[in-house]
Amino acid sequence: MNLQRTLLDIELQHWRRAGRPARLWWRDDDARGPTPALERLLALSLWHGVPLTLAVIPDEDPASLTWSLATCPLATVAQHGVDHTNRRDGQAAGEFPHEWRRLRVATQLRAGWARLQALPGAQPVFVPPWNDIHPELPGALEDCGYLGWSAWADAGDRGPLPRIDAHLDLLRWKSGVRFRGEGRFLEAFRAALRARRRAGRWEAPIGLLTHHLDHDEAAWVFLAEFLDWTRARPELAWRSLGELLAEQAGARHQAA
Ligand SMILES: [Zn+2]
Incomplete structure (x- = not known):
């Protein structure tokens, strides 16, 4: 794994020379209520001072999250779908069948948001389950x-609408969910950095994706170590989802 660390160091030297810190943000999916795993996640955010976006599924009792969120000022809440139920027949999962029109999708979105909007840190930002992009979704969100x-x-x-994506999955999902592994994770991180540098897209954020309910111990240990390491590197800067959205909206306003 030392090879990956060395290659990553070389990549970060380019960023240091350019004086352009790479921007990171963190999204965690699938929270429905307070659990020991969620407490562990929020504690990591607080301890390392790294902003966290919790993509919450609004189908059970989102209000049960209120106390946990109130103790974690760095947490933003986004809406993770409507009920995380697959209504598709084919291979690719999605909440909304292909034949649903824009109005029907919008009605579902609104009902989900209504259940979340009172939570501390709630922002009207949508995270589609399985990263599924129904053809009517972008318009319905608007x-x-x-x-x-x-x-x-x-x-x-x-x-x-502004879209801030995730790029680095802490987990592997094929044949049993587990930690992706340090080597694979760091290689993906280096590739994301290199692609932005070569394209001159220094500002483009890199999104870390976690799923606290599915972490094995190796994933938790690496996550804590990664947050610690990134906080100590001047070439890397964590941003909150709110900051990134405000920047994108500002850039669009200027371009218009
Ligand atoms: Zn999900």
């Missing part, structure tokens, strides 16, 4: 007044 949305690594229709 109809409902969302500030933005977040999916996986620049895939699919971007639509009219």
Whole structure:
């Protein structure tokens, strides 16, 4: 694994010379209520001083999260779908069947947001389960007044609203969910940094994706170590989702 560390160090030297800190942000999916794993996650955010976006599924009792969130001022709450139920027949999972029209999708989105909006740190930002982008979703999000949305690594229709994606998955999902492994994770991180540097997209954020309910101990240990390491590197700067959305909205305003 030392090879990956060395290669990452070389990549970060480019960023240091350019005087452009790479911007990171952190999204964790699938919270429905308070659990020991969620407390562990929030404690990591607080301890390391790293802003965290919790993508919460609004189908059970979101209000049960209120106390936990109130103790974690660095946490933002986004809406993770409506009920995280797959209503598709084919291979790719999605909450909204392909034949649903924009109004029906928008009605579902609104009902979900209504259950979340009173939570501390809640922001009208949508995170589609399975990163599924229904063809009517971008328009429906705009109809409902969302500030933005977040999916996986620049895939699919971007639509009219700001979109801040995730790029680095802490876990592997094929044949049993488990920690991705330090070597694979750091290689993906280096590739994301290199792609932005080569394209001159220094400002483009890199999103860390975690799923606290699915972490094995190796994932937890690495996550804590990664947060610690990134906080000590001047070439890396954590941003909150709110900060990134405000920047994107400002850039769009200037371009218009
Ligand atoms: Zn999910």
